[in-house]
Amino acid sequence: MRTIRLNLAERSYDVQVGHGLLANLGDHARALALGRRVAIVVDQAVADSCLDPVCTSLQAAGFSPVVLPFEGGDPAKSMATAEDLLGRLIEAELDRRAWVLALGGGVVGDLGGFIAAVYLRGIDFVQVPTTIVAQVDASVGGKTAVNHRLGKNLVGAFHQPRLVVIDTDVLRTLPRREFVAGLAEVVKHAAIADGDLFTFLEEHLEALVEQRLAADQLDWMIARNVAIKAGVVESDERESGARALLNYGHTIGHAIEAATAYERYRHGEAVILGMLAVAELGARRGFWSASDRQRHDALLVRLGVPAGVADIAADSIVQRTRSDKKRVDGHLRLVLCRRLGEAAVVDGIAESEVRAAVTHLQEHYGR
Ligand SMILES: NC(=O)c1ccc[n+]([C@@H]2O[C@H](COP(=O)([O-])OP(=O)(O)OC[C@H]3O[C@@H](n4cnc5c(N)ncnc54)[C@H](O)[C@@H]3O)[C@@H](O)[C@H]2O)c1
Ligand SMILES: [Zn+2]
Known part of the structure; x- marks a missing residue:
């Protein structure tokens, strides 16, 4: 234990x-x-x-x-x-x-x-x-x-x-769909805070999803995630600063959930889509290397990109990021990865950047 x-x-x-x-x-x-x-x-x-x-x-x-x-x-x-x-x-x-x-x-x-x-x-x-x-x-x-x-x-x-x-x-x-949706939060933790956990996921993702992982490895993985979340909570119990990092993939993910009336996707599935979208936004800003971004997207693809995001009007997703609590002065605040295992809260994201990221998501992962 x-x-x-x-x-x-x-x-x-x-x-x-x-x-x-x-x-x-x-x-x-x-x-x-x-x-x-x-x-x-x-x-x-x-x-x-x-x-x-x-x-x-x-x-x-x-x-x-x-x-x-x-x-x-x-x-x-x-x-x-x-x-x-x-x-x-x-x-x-x-x-x-x-x-x-x-x-x-x-x-x-x-x-x-x-x-x-x-x-x-x-x-x-x-x-x-x-x-x-x-x-x-x-x-x-x-x-x-x-x-x-x-x-x-x-x-x-x-x-x-x-x-x-x-x-x-x-x-x-736990039904497989719930399992996979939950792993989206695990990938999120790895991406923002733990490059070793990311590598572990790259090595073991299929075994994990098919529930073939050794019990001790599963325990290790869950414990790593608890430690990451615990560290963030300790530094910011009431969510005024560092805890915002946990919103990685969530602003656009929440917008996709809301645009589909919370009926089409599990929360974690929408977060997979959200992470793919912000990865593009970060890349356009030169925030991270092409190879880290490629590994990030490849892991999410292996986890499973939920279908159908191209059917949603891009506008209805972009508009919904406006009502996000994280908005400051008409610009959005988003969490972007600098490399696998490190992220930063970035202010001043223009709506045009969000739109480009959503369009990229729909074109590359829409079906
Ligand atoms: N408080 C927080 O910080 C925080 C963070 C993330 C999510 N949430 C909230 O958590 C909720 C989503 O949680 P969730 O994804 O666990 O959903 P959930 O609690 O609805 O569980 C998903 C489904 O799995 C079933 N289930 C649960 N455990 C099972 C098991 N061991 N075996 C078989 N079936 C099982 C449940 O009956 C349910 O049908 C949302 O309401 C979200 O807002 C809260
Ligand atoms: Zn979440």
């Missing part, structure tokens, strides 16, 4: 990464002196594959779990679901000592974290992420949120977990 410590003063916590960790979850929770009663927030698919070992481990360690299942899926990450779950906490008469265990992907983590942040003005919570997205990204950093009908993730709070337990065994049941 590998442990990555997030140093955030009194909000510090450990992220444990390994295989077979669910069996010891109860012991780790007991070591933190968490209250006896725990509400497990879980979606239906994850309940089927992971709930039994979690409950068994918690009960063996003396905890009394209440299970709060909900349907799952991004539309369920809503105020309505949060209200329903909060109602179930109240009905179960959970007090301030109780804690929330979020068992699932990013939807469960964001929702579970959100209700933990607001229930009785905040109770403890523990994350047990079960998708790649949640293991390498959503479970680390304390951002919790629900969607509002006027926009995604608009209502939320920073609420750090007390512990994150990442059991890589649970990924075995």
Whole structure:
């Protein structure tokens, strides 16, 4: 087992990464002196594959779990679901000592974290992420949120977990499409912060996607990603500076998601498209070498470029980058790679540059 410590003063916590960790979850929770009663927030698919070992481990360690299942899926990450779950906490008469265990992907983590942040003005919570997205990204950093009908993730709070337990065994049941979409965030981390991780992905991508990688290598890879995310979060807990680097590929990716009403692409798939587009933008600015750019694009192609981006009107993508929070004075702020493993936040990107990058994406990767 590998442990990555997030140093955030009194909000510090450990992220444990390994295989077979669910069996010891109860012991780790007991070591933190968490209250006896725990509400497990879980979606239906994850309940089927992971709930039994979690409950068994918690009960063996003396905890009394209440299970709060909900349907799952991004539309369920809503105020309505949060209200329903909060109602179930109240009905179960959970007090301030109780804690929330979020068992699932990013939807469960964001929702579970959100209700933990607001229930009785905040109770403890523990994350047990079960998708790649949640293991390498959503479970680390304390951002919790629900969607509002006027926009995604608009209502939320920073609420750090007390512990994150990442059991890589649970990924075995993850559908391939989710797996690949999650790996987009892994490529992102490698591109912005870790040239060695990038090389590892070049060597092992197919084995990874086909779930043939040795357990220890998978653990290493997930732990590397947690460490990258943790490092960025430590330097900028509330996202005022360095954390922006994590938006690599995301401004154009988000615009593509929005332009397709969040229906066509998984978030990670849109990020693959976003990274391909900003790679072109960076190349046009002379930001990085042709060989690094070529390796970057080649890895993404091997991961799988989702089809259909040429069908979207370029304008509707470009316009949507305008509403991005990262816009300053009519110009856009984007994250660009300088080389594989190093990126920078760049201000003053003109809309014409974004348009050229989107057009390039559509011409080269459109079908
Ligand atoms: N808080 C953050 O910092 C942060 C960061 C990134 C993403 N997010 C949020 O995360 C969400 C996306 O997360 P996601 O991609 O994990 O989606 P998700 O939680 O919807 O999970 C994807 C699908 O996989 C299923 N699933 C989960 N684990 C499984 C397993 N082990 N085996 C089989 N099926 C499994 C789920 O039931 C779901 O159908 C978005 O709402 C996004 O906003 C938050
Ligand atoms: Zn993302």
